[in-house]
Amino acid sequence: MRQKMAAGNWKMNGTSAALAELETLIQGQHAATSELLICTPATLLSRAAELAADSPVAIGGQDCHAATSGAHTGDLSSDMLKDAGATAVILGHSERRADHSETSEDVAAKTKSAWSAGLIAIVCLGETLAERESGDTLSVVGNQLAASLPDGATGQNTVIAYEPVWAIGTGKVPSLAQIAEVHDFLRQALTTRFGTEMADATRLLYGGSVKPGNAAEIFATSNVDGALVGGASLKAADFSPIIAALDAS
Numbered sequence: 001m002r003q004k005m006a007a008g009n010w011k012m013n014g015t016s017a018a019l020a021e022l023e024t025l026i027q028g029q030h031a032a033t034s035e036l037l038i039c040t041p042a043t044l045l046s047r048a049a050e051l052a053a054d055s056p057v058a059i060g061g062q063d064c065h066a067a068t069s070g071a072h073t074g075d076l077s078s079d080m081l082k083d084a085g086a087t088a089v090i091l092g093h094s095e096r097r098a099d100h101s102e103t104s105e106d107v108a109a110k111t112k113s114a115w116s117a118g119l120i121a122i123v124c125l126g127e128t129l130a131e132r133e134s135g136d137t138l139s140v141v142g143n144q145l146a147a148s149l150p151d152g153a154t155g156q157n158t159v160i161a162y163e164p165v166w167a168i169g170t171g172k173v174p175s176l177a178q179i180a181e182v183h184d185f186l187r188q189a190l191t192t193r194f195g196t197e198m199a200d201a202t203r204l205l206y207g208g209s210v211k212p213g214n215a216a217e218i219f220a221t222s223n224v225d226g227a228l229v230g231g232a233s234l235k236a237a238d239f240s241p242i243i244a245a246l247d248a249s
C-alpha cells in the first residue's frame with residue numbers, strides 16, 4: 001500500500017529563526033506513520049537537513065534547474081539540492097508556472113534531472129478558476145500530467161500534487177466531490193499510461209488551503225494519499241494536527 005505523505009512547502013518564508021519551528025515539529029513526530037517532508041527555502045536546506053537527520057522528517061527543495069551545472073545565474077541544480085541534504089524537490093508549482101513561465105515541458109526536464117540526482121519529484125498540477133468555471137479542469141490537469149511526467153515515472157521516484165490554483169493561499173477549497181473527481185481521474189490516467197503497478201504505488205497529494213480544520217475530511221476522500229501544505233506548514237502547531245489527521249486516516 002501507498003505510504004501517506006504530508007509535505008510542507010515553506011515557499012519564500014523563513015530565515016534562521018524558522019529552524020526552531022522545524023525542531024519543534026520534529027520533536028513531536030517520532031511516532032508518525034506518514035512520510036513527512038518539509039521543503040525549505042534553499043538558504044535553509046543544509047541546516048534543516050542537519051537538524052532533521054535521524055528524524056522522521058525529510059527535507060526537500062522547491063525547484064531545480066534541468067541542467068546539472070553551468071552558466072545559470074541564480075539557479076540550483078538537483079545535484080546541489082541532493083548535496084545539501086534534500087531527498088525530494090517540488091516541481092511545476094503553479095507559482096513557478098505563473099511567475100517564471102514554466103511549461104509542462106520544462107517541468108518534465110526538471111523531473112528527469114531530479115531523478116538523476118536521486119530525488120523524489122513532487123510534480124504539481126492544477127487548474128485556474130477560469131478553467132474550472134469553463135468546465136476544463138480534467139482536460140487541463142490531464143494535459144499537465146501527460147506533458148510534465150517523463151517516461152520512467154514510478155511510485156518511488158514521483159509524487160503528484162493536485163493543487164487548484166484558485167485554492168492556493170486563498171482559504172477556498174474545492175468540494176470533496178471535486179477533489180475526488182480529479183484524484184480518481186489522475187489515478188486512471190496513470191494506470192492508462194504507466195500500468196496498474198505504477199499507478200497503485202504513486203502518491204496523489206491534494207494541496208490548496210489545507211488546514212487542521214479541513215484535513216481529516218480531505219484525507220478521507222477517494223484517492224487522496226496526503227497533502228502538500230503551504231501556509232499551515234510554517235508553524236508546528238498547525239502542521240502537527242494535519243499530520244495527526246493523516247496518520248489517523
Ligand code: PGA
Nearest residue numbers: 168169208209229230231
Ligand atoms: P497553501 O499552499 O496551503 O498555503 O494554500 C499550498 C501550496 O501552494 O503548496
